[in-house]
Amino acid sequence: MAAPRPSARRLLRHLRLAVRNRCPRCARGAVARLPWHTRERCEVCGYLFEREPGYYTGAMYLSYTFGAVVTLPVWVPMLLAGFEVPWIVAAVSAELILAAPLLFLASRVVWMHIDCAFDPPSDAAGPPTP
Numbered sequence: 001m002a003a004p005r006p007s008a009r010r011l012l013r014h015l016r017l018a019v020r021n022r023c024p025r026c027a028r029g030a031v032a033r034l035p036w037h038t039r040e041r042c043e044v045c046g047y048l049f050e051r052e053p054g055y056y057t058g059a060m061y062l063s064y065t066f067g068a069v070v071t072l073p074v075w076v077p078m079l080l081a082g083f084e085v086p087w088i089v090a091a092v093s094a095e096l097i098l099a100a101p102l103l104f105l106a107s108r109v110v111w112m113h114i115d116c117a118f119d120p121p122s123d124a125a126g127p128p129t130p
């Protein structure tokens with residue numbers, strides 16, 4: 001049986017929390033910090049962010065999408081202005097290299113919140129063992 005669809009209210013809550021980089025369970029702890037670090041657990045409630053091995057595989061697809069959206073304002077105007085493809089590729093590559101840490105972390109945080117909107121974390125995810 002498929003999981004029930006989350007309400008619009010729950011989706012908006014998770015979108016707000018993702019933008020603010022907050023824990024999907026307690027909404028207070030930070031999930032990630034630049035440049036490349038995703039915390040293992042919430043510092044406030046102890047929620048284990050990586051729910052299962054390979055959990056962030058879906059974030060990879062989000063990262064592709066975010067990369068396409070971020071580069072759109074660069075390559076479309078360059079293409080319309082008549083730049084040659086190697087210049088466009090160079091500009092987009094430079095932009096992606098600069099934006100890589102932000103895209104990496106944003107895709108993980110948004111992925112986590114999409115997952116938690118459809119499959120809310122339980123209290124059983126619990127605090128870390130000492």
Ligand SMILES: [Zn+2]
Binds near residue numbers: 024026027042046
């Ligand atoms: Zn938390």
